[in-house]
Amino acid sequence: MRILCLHGVGSSGAIFEAQMANLRRELDPSFELVFVDGPFECERGPGVSKYRAGPFFSHTQGYSPLHIAQAVDLLQDLLEDEGPFDGIFGFSQGAALTLSYLYQQQAAANPLGVRFACLFSTAMPCSPDVGMGDTIISKLRALEYDIMDRAKCNGKDLAIAEQEFVDVLQQTIVDAAIHDSHFPWVDMDVYRYGERDTIPRVMYPSLLAQKIEIPTIHVWGQNDFEYMIKMAEVAHSICEESMSKTVLHSGLHDLPKKQTEIKAVLRKIDWAITQA
Numbered sequence: 001m002r003i004l005c006l007h008g009v010g011s012s013g014a015i016f017e018a019q020m021a022n023l024r025r026e027l028d029p030s031f032e033l034v035f036v037d038g039p040f041e042c043e044r045g046p047g048v049s050k051y052r053a054g055p056f057f058s059h060t061q062g063y064s065p066l067h068i069a070q071a072v073d074l075l076q077d078l079l080e081d082e083g084p085f086d087g088i089f090g091f092s093q094g095a096a097l098t099l100s101y102l103y104q105q106q107a108a109a110n111p112l113g114v115r116f117a118c119l120f121s122t123a124m125p126c127s128p129d130v131g132m133g134d135t136i137i138s139k140l141r142a143l144e145y146d147i148m149d150r151a152k153c154n155g156k157d158l159a160i161a162e163q164e165f166v167d168v169l170q171q172t173i174v175d176a177a178i179h180d181s182h183f184p185w186v187d188m189d190v191y192r193y194g195e196r197d198t199i200p201r202v203m204y205p206s207l208l209a210q211k212i213e214i215p216t217i218h219v220w221g222q223n224d225f226e227y228m229i230k231m232a233e234v235a236h237s238i239c240e241e242s243m244s245k246t247v248l249h250s251g252l253h254d255l256p257k258k259q260t261e262i263k264a265v266l267r268k269i270d271w272a273i274t275q276a
Helices: 013-019 021-026 065-082 093-107 134-142 160-179 226-237 259-275
Strands: 002-006 032-035 040-042 056-058 087-091 116-120 216-221 244-249
Touching: 002 013, 002 065, 002 093, 013 021, 013 032, 021 259, 065 093, 087 093, 093 116, 093 226, 116 259, 134 160, 160 226, 216 226, 216 259, 244 259
Parallel strands: 002 032, 002 087, 087 116, 116 216, 216 244
Antiparallel strands: 040 056
């Protein structure tokens, strides 16, 4: 059982390997975990200990459709060149990229490089499709709507679809930008004034033509930041409910450490393998 392991932003394969140590000890010896570095060197990521030595890496150069398309293509190449793989274990940005890849392949009716995925503390998934949500974004731009305005002082009434879009962004990326200056995606003015092909295309159910159908496991900490919990919830919501499971643990933006919580993840992995 070969598993590709994708780290979070501003991290590395070695750091993710250390994060996975407790879970790895409990895995069946038949599991081969393959840890890789993202292709782009970057600054230390949010939450990465100052005692962790670099270099640090990202799976993307940014979050525009072009950047996500590039990252998806690089992941596809990795799966083909280093595979075969049975599944992906992804953390934070690595988990979000996994969902971007799975949805893109499924929507295009292309074969998937894996049969299941276990996703830890998933960050906000984005699409390489520049058309995703474009009608909503166009209406908001026509209104010059300030997505950063949490007090709703714009003086403009929104239709249901536009309000849902604003709510999703405010509960995730906007909150992250407000609370963490190191969060890698903080320029919300791109939605009002940026070039259309630079605007990140967030993924949530009402924007998608279908849900991700392969077995997925979603694991996040109940004491993580609210905006990160919301991102993980959005990520879970774009997966077919009957083919996804969740595990909540008592930690923060990390992997479970308690034995009972690790065992719960292992049971869900066994379920996913059976389903696959």
